[in-house]
Amino acid sequence: MQLIGALLVLIAGLWAGLHMASRYANRPKQLRQLRHALQRLETEIVYGYTPLSEAFARLAIHAAPPFASLFERMSASLRQSGSGSAADCWEREWSRAWEYTALRATDREVLLQLGRTLGVSDREDQMKHLHLAMRQLQAEEETAKEEQARYERMWRSLGLLGAALIVILMY
Template sequence: MIKTLGCLLILAASTFGGFAYAENFKKRVRQLNELERAVNQLQNEIEYTYTPLPEALRNVSQKCDAPMSLIFKKASEFLYNNEVESVYEAFKKCIDLCETNISKEDMNILMDLSKSLGESDVEGHKKMFSLAKNNLKKRISLAEEAVNKNVKMYRYLGFSLGAMIVIVLI
């Protein structure tokens, strides 16, 4: 009885672990899509309404979902309170503070964009936003491919690992 219960617990735990690990791939895609939406909103705030950057970042944070909203909100606060020297430094601090499922290469797109924010004219911003959006689209398509390829595998792998442990124990 206890042996059967232990085997079921091992199988359930390993299956849950596989499902949890596979969920990270899906979260990355959702967060990349949210980052793309945030960049589009920031572009609109800067190019069409000519909103000052700290206020534009705050407005974008109110329209985004977590954790992207936290990044833009903290960056806005750092700029409002003059705690940083540049927009790049504000985003660098925010990314270090906020935990996301997005890889470092994905965040480099936002970091590259932040280097030029507030330091060029509207035409320069248009070019940088266009470049950032193109790079984000590429990263999103790569992330979606990873989801299609890996989610099922890690789910089955979790179950298989648990079944293998149970077989060894029996």
């Protein structure tokens, strides 16, 4: 019985360490996906003269999870009458989807600032704001890669070693 308990503690510790490590691994990937989605949005707005609701629907087709469902909901929200401005939809849908991402508060602030300008100004101004957001997200991605290199392996090891310590202290 003690062996089973020790094994369960080790598995739980390993799982916790892998979970934390995956957050560090997923953040750079999601930031890169988000930058690509913003590049597509820029193309749709500036060069395709596409309305935001349709642009978000097209983004949803090409985006990876969790962003595909986010853009799909934004498109549907913008199509509903009385759902508010594009900035309101952007903020509302991001707050709903936030827990499903590995992004951090600094990333959220960049995205919320971008959302405040969508659909409010002309194409040139929106293009400038999209470029600014993409540059800021690229800087965050570089930081995330450094953190991944520094902490991902540490969390995997820490989960297993912490669980091993608990098992040793129990017996």
